[in-house]
Amino acid sequence: MAVQQPGKFTVGDYLAERLAQVGIRHHFVVPGDYNLILLDKLQAHPDLKEVGCANELNCSLAAEGYARANGVSACVVTYSVGAISAFNGTGSAYAENLPLILISGSPNTNDPSQYHILHHTLGHPDYTYQYEMAKKITCCAVAVPRAIDAPRLIDRAIRAAILARKPCYIEIPTNLAGATCVRPGPISAVMDPITSDKNALEAAAKCAAEYLDGKLKPVILVGPKAGRAGAERELLQFAEAMGCAVALQPAAKGMFPEDHKQFVGIFWGQVSSDAADAMVHWADAMICVGAVFNDYSTVGWTAVPNIPLMTVDMDHVTFPGAHFSRVRMSEFLSHLATQVTFNDTTMIEYKRLKPDPPHVHTAEREEALSRKEISRQVQEMLTDKTSLFVDTGDSWFNGIQLKLPPGAKFEIEMQWGHIGWSIPAAFGYALRHPDRHTIVLVGDGSFQVTAQEVSQMVRYKVPITILLINNRGYTIEVEIHDGSYNKIKNWDYALLVQAFNSTDGHAKGLLANTAGELADAIKMAESHKEGPTLIECTIDQDDCSKELITWGHYVAAANARPPRNMSVQE
């Protein structure tokens, strides 16, 4: 604990107070001499709990996961050696629309003018490079030059992040964290949202009515930004007012209830679930709510909708031939819900197209474990209290195919797609939601990137269940483009967990080679509350989903398109 000088309020205290006021209860840190005084100040705040991470990549991804659970998060690192690693998780927060506050300590304010060469830096006395780099991956970057500037700059960065649902960057020199500072003003100045422009909202609603006029088969397509905009309740209200089919993009899974009668599956081109692709192709009007069309979600550009779209984004609405800025998604959807005409034509068609429930084979106890059997058993684990994290690899496809019971939550990082994200992100998330059962589906290759963070789950006694699918390599890469680089060194994953336990930990590491062993391991995991349980599930190298093979084929084709500007001779 820092020794607090009574009556002295500092830059570090100011930052601590603002973090607590925006609702942060855990801040993720890796110490270094440029941030130690700052860490003392944050530690001294009664509402903030410091959470140490094994490295700055994991620290930033833990904060990324915490932002998913909490709406906003903070990651505190040291200069360059720390911050440049933390830029990766910050990039994830940018791509995934999460307000992560990246805070870095920095050199003493006297050093640049004295042309001092400092440790942890590039070795030349221009110390602006980190701030310049941070500008590219945040919505607002500030470097505090004097204590007097801290309140204004800290408030500016945090407000920008909260409004834009993007990360921000705050750089605090080592000799300013403990410098005297004024106390913060009302937090509403930082937190209060910008409401829609009334005229734009009305005009957009009118345009929506015109767009839908005369259309017979409207479909709603929900994308990941619907959840990030906090518009799930209004989306439901709007969808029920429309009465039409609702399909979700893969990264939006969980943002609309899957047991709802209007849910028609995950639209993911040729690897869609249920009959979502048929419904989307059948539609004559498509209301895209927070949709993101990238190469992954469109299966290498093979599934781009070919009808004019109405696009509802986080803070604007676009139609063929019209655009309305400063229209908030939630306000627009609830407003539109009162204006639209009920039209359930697509639901009548869906009843005809909906595939019958698949026949699911239950493996015998002694049968060698397979991907299908893992999915079957994971499906049975899901309850209203589950939060399921799926990492890059076949875990994406297996996760997307699962049926989420009401209340279950689903987390995927499909825009940034950093292998290993799920381990630190689930750790950060679970600290904020100790009431939920966090389950992670992760491949062996992904796990090896961020495995150290299992040791924090041990340290903080977080009962996450990790199902590590060991197919001995980078199968998703094999399906996109194979080579010897897709093979990896095998580990004894269950034993690794024992190493993290050392003498005082309570994690369990289990190995499942058969269906029966997996069932027993899951039972053990469900009753184990003193720390994480890692279950290594071994499957054959070639045992992957058909969706991965199809998707991999088209993504590879998109990657391989020849340059367009080739000369005729070539």
Ligand code: TPU
């Ligand atoms: O199911 P499976 O075997 O595909 O999953 P696993 O074992 O986790 O392998 C994932 C392989 C993979 C790589 C190497 N998926 N994407 N990549 C490329 C990649 C490299 N580095 C980072 C940080 N993220 C990536 N997505």
Ligand code: MG
């Ligand atoms: Mg693998």
